[in-house]
Amino acid sequence: MSDLRIETKCVQGGYTPGNGEPRQIPIIQSTTFKYDTSEDMGKLFDLEASGYFYSRLQNPTCDYVAAKICALEGGTAAMLLSSGQAASFFAVFNIAGAGDHVVSSSAIYGGTFNLLSVTMKRMGIDATFVSPDCTEEELNAAFRPNTKLVFGESIANPALTVLDFDKFAKAAHSHGVPLIVDNTFPTPVNCHPFEHGADIVTHATTKYMDGHGATVGGCIVDSGRFDWTKYADKYPGLCTPDESYHGITYAEKFGPGGAYITKATAQLMRDFGSTPSPQSAFLLNLGLESLHVRMARHCENALAVAEFLQGDSRVSWVTYPGLPSDPHYALAQKYMPNGTCGVVTFGVKGGRAAAETFMKNLKIAAIETHVADARTCCLHPASATHRQMNDAELKAAGVSPDLVRFSCGLESAQDLIEDIDQALSAVR
Numbered sequence: 363m364s365d366l367r368i369e370t371k372c373v374q375g376g377y378t379p380g381n382g383e384p385r386q387i388p389i390i391q392s393t394t395f396k397y398d399t400s401e402d403m404g405k406l407f408d409l410e411a412s413g414y415f416y417s418r419l420q421n422p423t424c425d426y427v428a429a430k431i432c433a434l435e436g437g438t439a440a441m442l443l444s445s446g447q448a449a450s451f452f453a454v455f456n457i458a459g460a461g462d463h464v465v466s467s468s469a470i471y472g473g474t475f476n477l478l479s480v481t482m483k484r485m486g487i488d489a490t491f492v493s494p495d496c497t498e499e500e501l502n503a504a505f506r507p508n509t510k511l512v513f514g515e516s517i518a519n520p521a522l523t524v525l526d527f528d529k530f531a532k533a534a535h536s537h538g539v540p541l542i543v544d545n546t547f548p549t550p551v552n553c554h555p556f557e558h559g560a561d562i563v564t565h566a567t568t569k570y571m572d573g574h575g576a577t578v579g580g581c582i583v584d585s586g587r588f589d590w591t592k593y594a595d596k597y598p599g600l601c602t603p604d605e606s607y608h609g610i611t612y613a614e615k616f617g618p619g620g621a622y623i624t625k626a627t628a629q630l631m632r633d634f635g636s637t638p639s640p641q642s643a644f645l646l647n648l649g650l651e652s653l654h655v656r657m658a659r660h661c662e663n664a665l666a667v668a669e670f671l672q673g674d675s676r677v678s679w680v681t682y683p684g685l686p687s688d689p690h691y692a693l694a695q696k697y698m699p700n701g702t703c704g705v706v707t708f709g710v711k712g713g714r715a716a717a718e719t720f721m722k723n724l725k726i727a728a729i730e731t732h733v734a735d736a737r738t739c740c741l742h743p744a745s746a747t748h749r750q751m752n753d754a755e756l757k758a759a760g761v762s763p764d765l766v767r768f769s770c771g772l773e774s775a776q777d778l779i780e781d782i783d784q785a786l787s788a789v790r
């Protein structure tokens with residue numbers, strides 16, 4: 363599959379039926395799997411043989427879909443999780459623990475910001491947030507001897523800043539740590555983080571990958587390129603025996619291509635159980651089959667909406683990295699030349715109250731916390747997803763109080779524009 367194009371991987375990746383087997387991926391709705399001998403089972407527990415024993419850790423349906431996303435990203439191993447939040451948590455906690463430190467772009471999803479700045483801090487992991495547009499010096503200054511990773515979003519939700527992969531990957535690698543990138547917004551259809559220096563990719567599959575507002579889910583993909591053993595002192599969890607798992611040393615046994623995901627599965631999934639259901643994985647796969655077709659349409663609609671808003675006197679500002687006037691247009695052209703995402707943000711003249719009136723009057727676009735869906739939806743992040751942030755944190759995350767996040771669906775672009783037009787008129 364590795365030499366096939368993205369469109370073919372979206373449709374057929376991850377699962378190749380044998381003669382007479384189901385054409386669609388089977389839903390293996392079983393918590394457990396039967397074996398003839400305890401010895402057979404023991405080999406699975408020792409990770410000596412591949413196979414399934416309990417769906418909290420792994421399930422075939424979920425693995426087919428993880429394999430598809432792995433192929434889409436060009437990775438060596440991947441796992442599905444029950445949510446995007448679980449994916450972000452596992453991706454970080456797999457290599458950072460109490461006493462460690464992470465460097466993160468400040469322009470990230472509000473839930474991830476909270477995870478890093480509040481919840482993981484309670485677990486003893488400190489985070490330093492840097493502006494995505496910081497200088498190399500500012501970025502390098504954020505590192506400490508106990509820094510274990512760098513985190514960023516390829517296109518930030520909702521700031522829509524585009525990650526400067528070269529800058530972030532260079533800084534991460536020169537400090538001997540991996541770059542983890544949340545690639546939810548552009549998806550692998552529009553952006554390939556591994557080609558630009560990222561080592562691990564995370565996804566909220568809840569968004570474009572599912573695409574139909576049907577299933578919450580997450581995914582982690584490993585590029586297999588980070589050499590953990592080169593920094594063995596820094597990553598004892600991967601490079602020394604795991605006494606909780608029969609003394610296995612993941613980096614030794616599974617190499618750079620498999621160590622990270624095997625540890626996250628055998629250890630974190632075992633202990634935290636953020637398991638997706640096979641039914642959810644099946645629905646996610648239906649979304650993935652049309653991802654390449656949908657992404658093009660989401661981007662086309664978003665560009666049309668952004669161009670309309672840019673020329674409208676009732677709007678104070680517009681952000682869309684696909685607009686040539688956007689400050690992140692050059693980075694978008696460099697890292698995602700075929701398109702960015704379907705989300706546009708803008709400010710309605712009149713501030714917070716005007717934004718609320720505007721949203722109330724929309725007829726096609728619905729007010730939802732969701733984003734990246736077939737149906738157009740919108741949100742006022744300062745009063746919803748980002749409400750836990752103070753004004754300074756909002757500013758650092760690129761969220762102004764008047765910001766409306768408008769997620770263009772797959773409807774007619776003209777209908778969306780006419781809906782926005784009438785709702786802007788209602789503000790007066």
Ligand code: PLP
Nearest residue numbers: 445446447471519546566568579
């Ligand atoms: N990452 C990004 C970029 C997101 O937009 C979201 C949710 O909106 C998440 C992660 C968290 O995903 P989930 O809601 O599936 O937990």
